[in-house]
Amino acid sequence: MSLERFFAESPLPGPGVEIELGVEEARHLVSVYRATSGREVTLFDGSGVEVRARVVKAEKRLVRLEVIECLKVDRKPVVDIELAVALPRGGAADDVIRRALEVGASRIIPLETERSVYRAERKDEAKRRERFRRIAIASMKLSGRNSMPLLLGHRSLAELALPTGTLGFLGSTDPDAPFLSKIDLSAESAPCFRLVIGPEGGFSQDEIAALRSFGYRDLSFGPMVLRVQTAVVLGLGILAMR
Numbered sequence: 218m219s220l221e222r223f224f225a226e227s228p229l230p231g232p233g234v235e236i237e238l239g240v241e242e243a244r245h246l247v248s249v250y251r252a253t254s255g256r257e258v259t260l261f262d263g264s265g266v267e268v269r270a271r272v273v274k275a276e277k278r279l280v281r282l283e284v285i286e287c288l289k290v291d292r293k294p295v296v297d298i299e300l301a302v303a304l305p306r307g308g309a310a311d312d313v314i315r316r317a318l319e320v321g322a323s324r325i326i327p328l329e330t331e332r333s334v335y336r337a338e339r340k341d342e343a344k345r346r347e348r349f350r351r352i353a354i355a356s357m358k359l360s361g362r363n364s365m366p367l368l369l370g371h372r373s374l375a376e377l378a379l380p381t382g383t384l385g386f387l388g389s390t391d392p393d394a395p396f397l398s399k400i401d402l403s404a405e406s407a408p409c410f411r412l413v414i415g416p417e418g419g420f421s422q423d424e425i426a427a428l429r430s431f432g433y434r435d436l437s438f439g440p441m442v443l444r445v446q447t448a449v450v451l452g453l454g455i456l457a458m459r
Contacts, residue, residue: 220259220269221250222358229262235273235283236260243280246272258282261357263365265291292361294321294457297409301326301377303416304335305445311352313446314368318356320453324367330374332418374424378431383409385433386456388448390419394437397455412452414445 223246226239238246246252252275260282261267267290270282300322304310317325327335349368357363379385384407386397413433420428429435438451 220257221246222259222261222267222361224354224358225260225262227262228264229260229266229268229287230284232268232284232286235281236270238280238282240278243276243278246280247275247277252280257285260284261363263357263363265289265364267363291363293323293364296407296456297323298453298456299324299326299383299409299411300414300449300453301328301372301411302414302445302449303328303330303333305417306334309444309446310335311348313449314349315352315356316446316450317453318353318362318366319360320450321362321457322366322453323364324369326369326377327371328374328377328413328415329371330416330424331421332416334416374427377413377428379411379433380409382407383411385411385413385428385431386436386452387425387428387433388412388414388452389425389435389437390442391435391437394435397436397438397452400436410456412449412456414448414452417445 223238223242225236227236230236246258250256252258252272254272254275256272256275258270258272259267260270267288268284269286269288270284272280273283274281298321300317302313302325304313304327314325346368353366357365413428415424436452438448443451
């Protein structure tokens with residue numbers, strides 16, 4: 218039976234050493250799971266490692282655990298996957314980030330485009346990053362992922378040139394674009410894929426031309442127009458299975 222997962226703010230120690238959970242995780246463990254001494258759980262710290270640990274002290278705001286076993290287990294796609302996306306408004310932006318992390322994106326690059334509705338300059342950077350951190354931890358607890366993803370600063374399309382070794386894909390509504398699900402990537406040796414998803418209104422023709430000039434390949438997700446959230450899950454999911 219799988220053990221409940223909790224995030225450790227400090228680096229995980231080796232077997233036989235005790236560690237204290239942060240206040241929020243401690244409250245969750247005690248209030249929601251009714252944990253008492255002797256309960257075993259899984260801890261992770263975002264470094265790619267997880268440990269099996271046993272509760273030795275359980276209070277509402279203080280939980281101490283003893284590490285029993287360390288495991289190097291990072292459940293993520295074999296190929297590194299980046300997402301560059303023009304985020305939608307409000308809670309939909311959180312949903313895009315949440316789903317992308319659960320599918321396995323290692324980095325998320327928010328894009329500023331001609332038709333973007335999410336404006337970075339209106340957001341408090343510190344609050345935005347803390348919100349992302351909370352979303353990332355929740356996604357990691359659910360998915361079994363152990364490595365903390367990166368949320369990069371907002372970029373323009375002019376800053377989206379492909380690094381060496383990265384294969385780029387452009388979510389396209391062009392009826393002649395090949396379906397992503399039918400492209401054979403088995404012969405590709407690129408260690409990293411980058412998927413670019415535009416805003417709800419789509420990229421302008423100039424933006425599409427710029428991305429193509431960088432070497433991004435047009436890809437279709439099918440005959441229907443998808444919301445950003447849906448396109449992100451579908452595209453990343455297919456890439457993650459390569």
